[in-house]
Amino acid sequence: MQVEVNPNEDTEWNDILRQHGIIPEKPKDPEPLIQEALIEAAQRAHDNRLEDKDVDELDALEDEEDEEFLQQYRQKRLAELNTLQHTSLFNQVYPLQKVDYAREVTDASNSAFVFVNLTAQGANVESRVLTELWRQMAAKFGDIKFCEIRADMCIEGYPEKNTPTILVYKDTEIKRQLITLRELNGPRTKIEDLEKLLIDLGAVKESDVRLKKRSDSMEAGDDELNVEDYDDDWD
Template identity: 55%
Template sequence: MNNDPKIPVQVNPDEDTEWNDILRAHGVIPEKPPSPTQQLEEALDEAVRRQHDNRLENKDLDELDALEDEEDEEFLNFYKQKRMNEIKKLSEKKKFGSVIPISKNEYEDEVTKSSKDTYVIVHLSLQSNLQSRLLSSLLIEIARKFPELKVCEIPAQRCIENYPESNCPTLIIYHNENVLKQYITLTQLGGNSTTLQDIEKVLVDLGAINENDKRLVVNDEDEDLQEFRRLRFAKKSVRQDNKDDEDDDDDFYD
């Protein structure tokens, strides 16, 4: 019979000792968790690696051509081919390019069902309304710049009987036969000062336009030019309102 007394030994599993290494190797104590500093360093290293691996992700063909002397040929050609495939795919989608006027009877086919294959933007309009005229002008530009998007317009009261004029303009965006977003007037977008960039931001947020798309207004227009266009539209609208008032006066005396 073994009468040797057994003396309990306290072990701190977090210590870096040779004895603890032996115990960990035999599964007696658990592996020591990595320190927060080590985890942070590993996360930073991984972020730097991903950034390096994806350094060509958002460059267009011209920018890639300019890197021929700096990048590995095979790596560069991979991104060139990827970019050409994206351009081809986008070209196949470019089938609109202008605002499409629709009737109530066409709404289901031209908007709801059509949104299964693309994003559809609908303007319920009222041409006597300043914001509606502003939105019409902005959507003409959206349709021209992004012909893969389907932009439709229908007078609100022809679409929905007795639709309140105070709800005009109404902007509705469909995809996969569902309404993704709806704006009653332009209050949430900038009111009478709504810009093309405001509309584009909505479309980027909804996934209708890629945030790195070179066609976005933020990439090719400065704020001064946008302000000039806004003021020009406002002056044009004032002249139109004055003309409408004169026409109303003429009608009164007829």
């Protein structure tokens, strides 16, 4: 007569069978591990609750947080701002000429990320959009060099349908190339799309304080672009 054994039962007989490897060990209850993970996540969230606060916001929390704890974050924010101030060397879009490309782009990428916009003149909407965003990005991320050159002045016969083209250089190598804004958000591309690109490439850290705050004027500029205000630097 064959006796059926339920291996999941907590019985003395099953314990003996498990000791001899006749039935597998009872699966561990996942709940304690899940509970532990949730507790750890809650603790990390509490410990990092000030990570996205700037100096003014930290000052506003004086009545709610321990002063010594706040002071640590104030010093951290001030150090970050000081570093940004000293590394913000560019803060403008650099118009390129082909003869200067190697020096201004390839060589310059040894010390900073260099983003190049191969643009088009005329009625190419995406080129107009990116040119305006390029100016905003250059002003916001001064430690990254943003350059622009008309595509057909850089590469003879470069088709306008492939513009704008973004080339990203670091350490003399092209790290990324995007042909048109299709991989971002097309003609509706905004600052946030380009900031995500910076993060993905490691050009800025996800914790970068500049990603946390955006001025009202810049947000308004992202929502609507007047292409008639476009200035063609390549005439």
